[in-house]
Amino acid sequence: MKLTELELEVLREIKPKPEEYELLHRAFNRVREAVARELERQGIEAEVTVQGSLAHDTWLSGDRDIDVFVLFPKTTPIEELRGKYFQVLVNAVASIGEYELRYAEHPYVRVHVNGVEADIVPAYKLDSPSEVRTAVDRTPFHTEYVNSKLTNELRDHVRLLKKFMKSIGVYGAEIRVKGFSGYAVELLVIAYGGFREAIKEISTWKPPVYINTLGDREKFAEVAKKLREKYPESVVYAPDPVDPMRNTMASVSRESLAKIVIAANCYLNNPSREYFVEKARTAPVAELLRSIRDRCIVLLELGIANAIPPDTLWGELYRIADRVSKVLANHEFYVLDYSVWSDEKTMAVIALEIDSCSKTYPRLYRGPSFWIRGRAMDFIKKHIERNSYGPWISRRGELLSLSKRKYSNVIDLLIDRTWEYLVAPHFKNAKPLIYALDGEALTRITSNREVHSWITEFILKRPDWMEKCID
Amino acid sequence: MKLTELELEVLREIKPKPEEYELLHRAFNRVREAVARELERQGIEAEVTVQGSLAHDTWLSGDRDIDVFVLFPKTTPIEELRGKYFQVLVNAVASIGEYELRYAEHPYVRVHVNGVEADIVPAYKLDSPSEVRTAVDRTPFHTEYVNSKLTNELRDHVRLLKKFMKSIGVYGAEIRVKGFSGYAVELLVIAYGGFREAIKEISTWKPPVYINTLGDREKFAEVAKKLREKYPESVVYAPDPVDPMRNTMASVSRESLAKIVIAANCYLNNPSREYFVEKARTAPVAELLRSIRDRCIVLLELGIANAIPPDTLWGELYRIADRVSKVLANHEFYVLDYSVWSDEKTMAVIALEIDSCSKTYPRLYRGPSFWIRGRAMDFIKKHIERNSYGPWISRRGELLSLSKRKYSNVIDLLIDRTWEYLVAPHFKNAKPLIYALDGEALTRITSNREVHSWITEFILKRPDWMEKCID
Structure with a gap:
């Protein structure tokens, strides 16, 4: 096209x-x-x-x-x-x-x-x-395959699709991105026949996505079935033409998939230069400060002691962030969004958006089913001793109790329970700096331009390209 | 025994x-x-x-x-x-x-x-x-049956079990209680052979409960199976000996079942006079006031214009309370407990305990799955126009957005949306008085002794008998 x-x-x-x-x-x-x-x-x-x-x-x-x-x-x-x-x-x-x-x-x-x-x-x-x-032994075969398939015109289409992916943040198979490798982009252009063809197809993707990179339909159907078994977690399946039992898009996360599908729809809806720009927006501190009013954004700063390979580092940081979300949920603090930044050398920052920094209301505790006699009695005993409101029996026949929270402030919780979420090997004994984002902290961290653009996106949320989704 | x-x-x-x-x-x-x-x-x-x-x-x-x-x-x-x-x-x-x-x-x-x-x-x-x-034609046969089975000693056991049930609030088949009718209590004593025998059996109940009121085991098994089909919602099945295809305990709610099972366990654990007392505790206003600090208790007062049969009245009041819970949940206010009081003549009060009276934090909105293209685009459009934070795409590939709440205060919500929860025929056009419980309101409503004891139990939650559960 x-x-x-x-x-x-x-x-x-x-x-x-x-x-x-x-x-x-x-x-x-x-x-x-x-x-x-x-x-x-x-x-x-x-x-x-x-x-x-x-x-x-x-x-x-x-x-x-x-x-x-x-x-x-x-x-x-x-x-x-x-x-x-x-x-x-x-x-x-x-x-x-x-x-x-x-x-x-x-x-x-x-x-x-x-x-x-x-x-x-x-x-x-x-x-x-x-x-x-x-x-790495496979690489020369990739070069051979790609060069046998790509014309100079299609090479330009590959460039466009790469740039599009970079702009929306799904280019690269590394853990930090979990997106499409360069080879994957080339295969997409070869399989679909061009940039616009690829965007059109992508706009209709629904997981699990199967991409016929082999040509022969019967062969592909057979391979796809096996790949599904071999890579049960994948959301996109595209056999490697030089080694069909390998899924070239196993690296693509659900997040990256969602991003490219939505971006493809937006682009078709309202094509714009924004989809080919990697500029990192930085909003003025005053605007950011206004935007975080009535919100709870908490930062965890972690020092990096020894050099860690990037994939390992990002894997550990995401693992910590996931774990933090679970620990907080156990205490009824809900992480609505999180993001990780790192210079990959000296420091990493995890940003958490939480539904509320402070919960002073008592907490509802749910007891066991009433017919589990021993545990029901234990629950009653515990809550009588705790001087709770309750236990009582709800309209649905549940054993409930209202009791003071262990932590009414999320910062106290995070400081107190580092052992529960600093589970990744390189951060086991880290002493993170933990604080709720405020004007002073914003001023300090935005002195680093990369951090500034990262926190801008975290606070304002909407990616630049999405602004252009609707004409 | x-x-x-x-x-x-x-x-x-x-x-x-x-x-x-x-x-x-x-x-x-x-x-x-x-x-x-x-x-x-x-x-x-x-x-x-x-x-x-x-x-x-x-x-x-x-x-x-x-x-x-x-x-x-x-x-x-x-x-x-x-x-x-x-x-x-x-x-x-x-x-x-x-x-x-x-x-x-x-x-x-x-x-x-x-x-x-x-x-x-x-x-x-x-x-x-x-x-x-x-x-009503069945009643004389019940009298005949009961009198043919009960000795004077067992009659006393029936009295004890009735009193026990009254004390914990599960005596009566009417909608207000949804508990055990007098005949049901008699059948329990006949089937189990006495008060203590019944309490022991009840303490091991797990829904669905089957009570052999017929004697013959094969006959009972056959009837029980049919009753299960005829009364799919029941939690306790006890065929009427004079008309086996009728479930004499169809009136028992899950709440009443849970109450009597827990109370039976508590009683066996630590027998006490509390299980035979219907006294209505009233705590001093000062204590109640102290207890509602950091809690959100909202009252809805409804006038009763014309006499309504009690079962109809209570049915409607509970329906309204259920509906209120759903309406509030749609706006992320969670009803942790509710209770209804009425003099059955002039007024009714619904008490709601809510997780928080005021939520000033923005709310997380979840969009459709990204592959539902039209709806995903609509979600993006709506939230761009609303000036939300977002939409953005989460780590799990969900389309999310943070936006100002329509209601940050639950009282405003309740006043604004009466049409959405006043769904029962007799209260369609009611103008409820809606307020958060405070010292002034407490002083006013506790001048009615019945309301005083009702609100005492609602605030302190733990039933008197449960205090004695643990020695």
Whole structure:
């Protein structure tokens, strides 16, 4: 389907400029030469390749990261690949820029060359995806597949869909986002045939969503059924064409799914530049302060002691936030919304919106069913001793009692029960700073621009793109 | 089982004294003579009988009501029974005291004779319960059955169980109570063999409860199954021995069931006089005032314009109270407990305990599932126009929005939406007086002693007998 004037205009902005291509290719060449030289020096046979969005030519203007895969013969023992050979790669890049060792499923090394971030990954050079041992071995096949399917026109459609997803916050398979990987976006454009086609299809999605990335309908139906069993928690199923028993969209959360479906409907309803903008709105402190009047927003600030891999960090922070919600609900404080921010290095902040910061009314306690005699007697005893109002028997025959709350203020509760929600390994003994958001705190935290835009969205709630949903 | 010292002591108090027997029998004789004379004068054949607890000799000291059934030949057409012959009964009693015409399933006349209230009921004299046309025709068979089963000792056990039930508020089949009729109590004592035996059995009841009032186990099993189908809402099933397809305990609510089961357990745990006392506790206003601090108790006072039969009145009042609870819940005000009081003549009061009288925090609105596209768009539109915080998409993929409440104060809500809960026919256009209970209101309403004890129980919640549950 043809792109609209708006989409063409966006495309002109997001397509990388010639000088950007030059910058990235120069960076790749530097890495390749350094690595190749070192390999040769050591007499090791391997091929230095570029992968990912640069190799697919689906990257966006402004992107400054490249994936360099060093492919070793499949006869190489895995211990050597990850040990001695990996060390060779590290030595090779040490000479060209600042580097850091990283680890996902596989070790890799990140090096900074002229403002470009290059991840150098050791993997196997294989003849067929059936020989894949770890996820990274699959990457060269993805490049091959994508390049065999994408025309230059479709590459632009991929760029538009990526930008659209970035703008609404569903781009990226990492735990922080739980959205669509770059490869997933490419598969969507290939499967649906273009940007607008994809948006139209997405606007009708209802979980569980099945995307035929295989072509053959019978084959797909069979695979989909198996994927459903293998990934019972997924909300979107899209088999990997190079390895069909893998769901390329297993990373997509229900939240991301809901976001993209609603955004697709909004976009079709009222197309606008807002869907291709990643600007981070920051509202003036005075406006934020006005907006939190009569609301209860509580922040938990957590220090990060040692470096934690981002996926681990975000996983733990969300786990803590979920846990806090449950602990508060046990005491009849209800978390209406929460959000997590972190610089991924020194600190993290969990923001909680609670139905009320203070509950001075007594609390209703529900006893056991009256025919569970022992427990019913215990309930009566406990509440007589507590000097409750009650117990009494309700119209429905329930044993009820009204009693003073253990915590009438949510801050006291949160300070008192950290042990109950700081359950994630890296924060077990953390001493969070806990406070209700007020003018002073707002002024302090908004001095950090990233925090400012994060808390702006948390307070005002409505995403920028949603403003444009209705004409 | 032998009665305990406590029970024997209670029995001495609740057994009618000889002068009470004399009083009631004299009243019956006056009615009988007046009616018989009038019937004879008109040449009508009929038998004047005493029924109910006086005939069963299971009444309590202090009772001042008798049931007089005038039994006509079964050949009498029903229109005559309820028309001309009923008029004869009315004329007969008009001469002996103040009377009022009443109507249940059947018309009857109530006359006051020397402080005794006599209900005179026309019915048929039948040979077998299978000929029964209306409920009242069954009564003579109940008397026959009960008197064939009860010894004088068991009659005392019936008195104890009645008093026990009165004390905890589950005696009476009327809508106000939804408890056990006098006949039901007699059947319990007959079926279980005594007061203590009944209490022991009751303490183990779990709904649905089946009571073998028929003796024959196979017959009972068969009847119970059919009763279950005929009375799907019942919580206690006890076939009427004189008409097994009738459930004599259909009137028992889940609330009454829970009360008697818990009270039976408490009594076995710690027997005490409290279980045989109908005293209505009244706490000093100062204590009540202290107890309602930090609570939200709202009263609705309703005037009663025209006389309404009690069962109709209480049915309507409870219906209104249920409805109020639902209306308030729609606005996130939760009724934790309610109670109704009425003098059954001029006024009724509904008391509501609410989780909070005022909610100034914005309210969380939940939108439709994101895949219901039209409704999701409408939700977004509505909340953008309302200037809500949101909509936004939650971690669970729900469409949510925070918005100002329509009512932040429950009194405003109740005053504004009477049309939504004054749904009962006799109160459709009522103008209730609605207010939060405070010192001034407490002082005013407690000038009525009945209201004082009612509001005392509503505020302090725990029934007197439950105080004694634990030793």
